Amino acid sequence: MKNKIVSAISKSTGVKDVRLEIPEVREHGDYSSNIALVLAKKRKKRPRDLANEIVKKLEKDRELAKIVSKIEVAGPGFINFWLSKETILDELRKVLKLGEKYGSSNLGKRKTVVIDYSSPNIAKRFGIGHMRSTIIGQALYNLYSFLGYKVIGDNHLGDWGTQFGTLLAQIRISNIEIRNLNIEKLEKLYVEFNKKAKDNPKLWDEARAWFKKLEDGDKGARKIWKQIVEISKKEFERIYDLLGIKIDKSFGESFYEDKMKAIVDELCQKGLSKKSKGAEIVEFDDLPPAMLIKSDYATTYYTRDLATVKFRVEKFKPDIIIYEVGSEQKLHFKQVFATAGLMGWLKTTKLVHVAHGLIRFKEGKMSTRRGQSVMLEDILDESIKRAKKIIEKSEMSRGLPKKEKYAVAKTVGIGAIKYFDLSHHYSSDIIFDWEKMFVLEGNSAPYLQYTHVRTQSVLRKANGKWKVESGKLNSQFSNFNFQFNKEELAVLRSLVHFPEVIEDCARAYSPNLLCNYLFGLAQKYNTFYNQHRILPSQITNHKSQITSEFRLALTSATGQTLKNGLRLLGIETPRKM
Numbered sequence: 045m046k047n048k049i050v051s052a053i054s055k056s057t058g059v060k061d062v063r064l065e066i067p068e069v070r071e072h073g074d075y076s077s078n079i080a081l082v083l084a085k086k087r088k089k090r091p092r093d094l095a096n097e098i099v100k101k102l103e104k105d106r107e108l109a110k111i112v113s114k115i116e117v118a119g120p121g122f123i124n125f126w127l128s129k130e131t132i133l134d135e136l137r138k139v140l141k142l143g144e145k146y147g148s149s150n151l152g153k154r155k156t157v158v159i160d161y162s163s164p165n166i167a168k169r170f171g172i173g174h175m176r177s178t179i180i181g182q183a184l185y186n187l188y189s190f191l192g193y194k195v196i197g198d199n200h201l202g203d204w205g206t207q208f209g210t211l212l213a214q215i216r217i218s219n220i221e222i223r224n225l226n227i228e229k230l231e232k233l234y235v236e237f238n239k240k241a242k243d244n245p246k247l248w249d250e251a252r253a254w255f256k257k258l259e260d261g262d263k264g265a266r267k268i269w270k271q272i273v274e275i276s277k278k279e280f281e282r283i284y285d286l287l288g289i290k291i292d293k294s295f296g297e298s299f300y301e302d303k304m305k306a307i308v309d310e311l312c313q314k315g316l317s318k319k320s321k322g323a324e325i326v327e328f329d330d331l332p333p334a335m336l337i338k339s340d341y342a343t344t345y346y347t348r349d350l351a352t353v354k355f356r357v358e359k360f361k362p363d364i365i366i367y368e369v370g371s372e373q374k375l376h377f378k379q380v381f382a383t384a385g386l387m388g389w390l391k392t393t394k395l396v397h398v399a400h401g402l403i404r405f406k407e408g409k410m411s412t413r414r415g416q417s418v419m420l421e422d423i424l425d426e427s428i429k430r431a432k433k434i435i436e437k438s439e440m441s442r443g444l445p446k447k448e449k450y451a452v453a454k455t456v457g458i459g460a461i462k463y464f465d466l467s468h469h470y471s472s473d474i475i476f477d478w479e480k481m482f483v484l485e486g487n488s489a490p491y492l493q494y495t496h497v498r499t500q501s502v503l504r505k506a507n508g509k510w511k512v513e514s515g516k517l518n519s520q521f522s523n524f525n526f527q528f529n530k531e532e533l534a535v536l537r538s539l540v541h542f543p544e545v546i547e548d549c550a551r552a553y554s555p556n557l558l559c560n561y562l563f564g565l566a567q568k569y570n571t572f573y574n575q576h577r578i579l580p581s582q583i584t585n586h587k588s589q590i591t592s593e594f595r596l597a598l599t600s601a602t603g604q605t606l607k608n609g610l611r612l613l614g615i616e617t618p619r620k621m
């Protein structure tokens with residue numbers, strides 16, 4: 045819908061890049077354009093006059109006339125569009141017909157996106173620090189896939205680097221059997237080493253020597269390293285299972301180990317790097333220098349990311365590579381992107397850092413701390429526990445078998461966490477707040493899940509008496525002079541925007557737009573539900589029959605759209621709750 049209006053405006057104004065807003069106030073129509081305000085100065089006209097001229101032209105556009113029932117100039121020169129009743133009903137039919145596919149498109153046909161996300165570090169438990177990358181990254185993955193892009197998710201595991209020298213040294217110092225290692229012990233080894241090295245700085249030399257051994261392919265060192273990677277990966281898998289996350293690839297930093305020499309050589313050849321105090325660095329005009337090779341010849345995180353860009357560009361030929369990584373790495377990615385550009389690797393590839401903000405905890409409110417950092421698993425467990433309490437209280441779940449109750453608690457608990465994260469713009473810091481996460485009448489996953497359950501229970505009750513197939517809708521409603529009430533119209537007009545919101549989310553790397561949309565849709569549906577009867581106790585005439593059928597169709601379409609939207613966010617919808 046939006047695209048059709050945009051191209052009509054383009055045609056009548058000669059402007060290529062036309063923007064269309066969805067007005068906050070419904071009295072301003074379904075779409076609004078400020079094109080006349082933007083163009084007025086250049087064309088030396090008063091905005092309102094220009095708007096009227098444009099509207100005159102638009103009114104002659106036959107394609108537009110098929111979908112729009114009214115175009116009006118408002119305020120200082122906005123042009124507002126109202127979709128026709130038929131258009132809106134057509135969209136309702138479309139939702140019912142397309143079902144799970146509603147909102148998908150082939151916008152990304154023949155385009156490829158690589159998404160670098162999650163990317164925890166080996167030998168450490170999965171901390172809260174990698175939660176946002178995992179959740180937002182997966183949502184972006186789902187959105188781009190739904191839009192027809194070929195998407196490659198890559199978990200860029202931190203499985204290489206000088207810290208492994210520390211670990212290996214400590215394992216040797218404390219004479220530990222690798223067979224007995226687990227992730228907790230591994231994490232402690234770091235801490236122990238750092239403590240010891242404070243009194244005995246010479247230990248750092250030992251750690252460096254161990255990393256050198258590892259890089260040189262020493263068999264013993266390799267064996268221990270491999271074991272450590274395996275232990276960690278198993279740990280991460282457990283978290284991913286709980287979160288319902290599956291990432292296509294996990295090359296990890298170590299994959300680039302044998303590709304780094306070529307990168308360093310290429311940079312030297314092109315004169316991009318230079319010697320500095322025994323190290324090799326890269327300088328920029330407007331950024332601090334980056335370290336390519338340390339003075340002890342070890343490579344760095346930066347070197348590995350350069351190798352990663354080159355590999356991805358050559359292997360996948362992506363249009364975009366998205367890095368879903370915390371904002372504390374902004375400088376790092378600026379340096380990597382700038383270098384890749386200078387090297388001429390980015391002829392057809394765009395690099396984007398979706399830099400997410402921090403998660404903060406209200407002071408003293410976090411009881412699930414083990415050691416220094418907050419573990420994601422503890423948070424997830426706590427969330428499932430809270431969900432279970434709510435479900436136990438809710439009457440809808442009466443009669444749920446115990447096993448299903450746990451499954452629902454998991455769906456609601458995990459959903460609450462994911463949604464809380466996703467509903468904030470990625471760039472903002474978020475303050476962890478259990479109350480908000482589970483608020484049943486607010487912008488939360490449980491509210492949306494509950495609304496979805498509501499739609500399904502209405503449909504179950506109606507089952508057998510009414511059919512809500514799109515074909516039926518087609519035959520009945522077009523011949524019937526149907527007047528929607530305000531609440532029905534609000535839901536219908538909201539449904540129309542779902543496919544557009546998905547495109548906006550992908551374009552702006554912002555799943556929070558989808559959260560806002562779903563919340564709005566659910567609110568509108570609940571208002572309608574509270575004010576109107578969907579299933580009368582008795583059908584008295586043709587009109588009441590059609591009204592019920594229409595309302596069931598509306599209910600079904602709302603349920604489907606909520607479900608599709610939540611699924612894109614990585615959130616499941618329980619049958620009951």
Ligand code: ARG
Binds near residue numbers: 349352369
């Ligand atoms: N493992 C890194 C960290 O925890 C994140 C990696 C992000 N991806 C990348 N290509 N650098 O800080």
